[in-house]
Amino acid sequence: MSNKRRRSIFEIFEEYFENLEKWTERFREALIEKPSWDHRACTMEPLSNIMVTPTEVIVTSDLPYAEENTIHVKPVSEDTIEILAKMKRKIRLDDFGITHYKGGFQTLRCQIRIPVSVDIDKMEVRFKRGIFEIRLPRKQERDI
Amino acid sequence: MSKEVKIIERKDVPHDGIMLFGFPDVGLVGVIAASHLISEFKLTEVASMDSRLLPPLIVLHEGLPHSPVRIFGNHDILLAVSETAISSDTIYPIMHTLIDWGTSKNVKMMISMSGIPVQDRQDIEKLNVFAAASNPETLKVVQNKGIQVLKEGYMVGPQAIMMQYCASTKIPAITLLAQCFFNYPDPEAAAALLKELTRVLGIKVDVSKLLEKGEEIRLRARDVMKRTRQELSKMKKTQEYDIPLYVS
Numbered sequence: 211m212s213n214k215r216r217r218s219i220f221e222i223f224e225e226y227f228e229n230l231e232k233w234t235e236r237f238r239e240a241l242i243e244k245p246s247w248d249h250r251a252c253t254m255e256p257l258s259n260i261m262v263t264p265t266e267v268i269v270t271s272d273l274p275y276a277e278e279n280t281i282h283v284k285p286v287s288e289d290t291i292e293i294l295a296k297m298k299r300k301i302r303l304d305d306f307g308i309t310h311y312k313g314g315f316q317t318l319r320c321q322i323r324i325p326v327s328v329d330i331d332k333m334e335v336r337f338k339r340g341i342f343e344i345r346l347p348r349k350q351e352r353d354i
Numbered sequence: 355m356s357k358e359v360k361i362i363e364r365k366d367v368p369h370d371g372i373m374l375f376g377f378p379d380v381g382l383v384g385v386i387a388a389s390h391l392i393s394e395f396k397l398t399e400v401a402s403m404d405s406r407l408l409p410p411l412i413v414l415h416e417g418l419p420h421s422p423v424r425i426f427g428n429h430d431i432l433l434a435v436s437e438t439a440i441s442s443d444t445i446y447p448i449m450h451t452l453i454d455w456g457t458s459k460n461v462k463m464m465i466s467m468s469g470i471p472v473q474d475r476q477d478i479e480k481l482n483v484f485a486a487a488s489n490p491e492t493l494k495v496v497q498n499k500g501i502q503v504l505k506e507g508y509m510v511g512p513q514a515i516m517m518q519y520c521a522s523t524k525i526p527a528i529t530l531l532a533q534c535f536f537n538y539p540d541p542e543a544a545a546a547l548l549k550e551l552t553r554v555l556g557i558k559v560d561v562s563k564l565l566e567k568g569e570e571i572r573l574r575a576r577d578v579m580k581r582t583r584q585e586l587s588k589m590k591k592t593q594e595y596d597i598p599l600y601v602s
Binding site for chain 2: 341
């Protein structure tokens, strides 16, 4: 007779979700993990963040060394925007003591996917404390 | 001391000092402040951590390997700093081992340096620094120095474990928390924290270089901040925004 205890439905669910979480993490690391710089395009990827509120989407990005008058936002697809900014000076990897890779960077560039419909023509931007902020009003959903 | 975590001493370690902690957290406030203290006080590495609980990485300086978690010091300060985000499932043994080790060096007080995120950080000119302590006597010390007390709320991360462990083992401990960005390295917050630290310790720390190098620090710290964000999300750091349900 087998001594194997029958597992409850809750234990099976718990194991399923744990495995799903581990798989998602591996998938994320495999697809999203990449250097934060691209030496061919001479760009560095700044940190960015997105917050969705009931009325608007607020995107921010930390742009160290950015020249304010060169910061641009443009849509690159239906649901993705790109932030581009020239840096005040060229940054080389050897400025950070890195000598095993070569590269110099003078542009900050990142792409951000917007998860809801927004009216890009009505966006408002500001640059304060090195943080670039974009406010995109959400498109009105239909009333129920 | 945990069997899974070892502290390897490289030099004679001073006794009877103050032990500071700067671990990756919101705004990297503690790490940036720690890095500035190491450079300002010319602290040298006195010990390092060896553990299979740490990620499989070493930090290379001048071609030589170093642990990502190291302890720097001089005659009266010990400073534990991590160059990598500590995952939530390893924080307990790592912090407990560091505190036990500090206790073996007869450390008089432990001080954790970190941040408290605020949503309108971009618009704040003067950053507030808050404090919490492991016992009423130590809390009185920070109050007498004019530092605002973080009266109610949740604390998540290495400093939470430090406070809890120090409270249970009756070690005087303080956590200093500067208002900061959640997601972005915040050298200004680190400078604000160091100003308050000088009041607690009665020492002088010049933060002008830290502020001057703000842009360089923000650029250098991007990758550590990115990895720290992933760990903060796993440890549910946003719980610090929650309104506490504490019935007295």
